[in-house]
Amino acid sequence: MIAYIKGQLAFILDESIIVDVGGIGYEIVCPNPFIYQNSLQKELFIFTYHHVREDNQTLYGFKDEEEKYLFTKLISVSGIGPRSAVAILGNADVNEFITAIEQEDEKYLTKFPGVGKKTARQIILDLKGKLTAVFSMEETTTTVSPTSSAHISEAKEALKALGYTDKEINHVMSQLKKENITETDELIRKALALFVKN
Numbered sequence: 001m002i003a004y005i006k007g008q009l010a011f012i013l014d015e016s017i018i019v020d021v022g023g024i025g026y027e028i029v030c031p032n033p034f035i036y037q038n039s040l041q042k043e044l045f046i047f048t049y050h051h052v053r054e055d056n057q058t059l060y061g062f063k064d065e066e067e068k069y070l071f072t073k074l075i076s077v078s079g080i081g082p083r084s085a086v087a088i089l090g091n092a093d094v095n096e097f098i099t100a101i102e103q104e105d106e107k108y109l110t111k112f113p114g115v116g117k118k119t120a121r122q123i124i125l126d127l128k129g130k131l132t133a134v135f136s137m138e139e140t141t142t143t144v145s146p147t148s149s150a151h152i153s154e155a156k157e158a159l160k161a162l163g164y165t166d167k168e169i170n171h172v173m174s175q176l177k178k179e180n181i182t183e184t185d186e187l188i189r190k191a192l193a194l195f196v197k198n
Contacts, residue, residue: 002050002059004153009036009044019044028061031090035063051082060086070094077126084114098131155187
């Protein structure tokens with residue numbers, strides 16, 4: 001699974017962006033490709049979901065972990081594929097969307113591409129009560145500046161490669177976020193020190 005990509009943003013297309021990583025161009029389908037306009041020809045960090053089928057492999061990209069998480073929940077709903085989920089994210093305000101699910105507002109949900117009454121009802125059945133706790137938790141624990149979120153994700157992936165579990169990593173990261181560290185190497189060093197201490 002490709003969790004994220006960091007490289008130079010080479011092109012912006014109607015439905016995707018091309019990120020150059022070491023001379024290889026990765027096409028990444030995004031809900032709103034043009035939000036990256038200011039990053040053209042600059043280094044870009046983007047969260048990704050690697051969707052694999054027998055006849056196709058597609059990378060989907062997201063501006064933050066919150067958007068990626070909602071995408072993974074949407075594609076778990078019967079009747080919603082990755083393309084439909086991306087179309088929903090491209091037209092939805094996350095907070096409004098979750099509120100509509102919690103309030104069982106089918107009319108709001110059916111305004112999105114590919115979502116009829118049956119699919120709207122399925123979204124409510126499958127996701128009601130499963131999103132609010134996660135998103136409120138993220139809002140209260142995220143105390144670092146936006147520029148450091150990429151470093152945190154890089155550090156998490158490095159620690160996973162070293163064999164630490166998500167639970168262990170999230171525990172130490174919640175402590176390190178308070179220190180507002182913005183360098184990946186420093187985050188990893190301090191995390192390893194906390195693992196030894198704990």
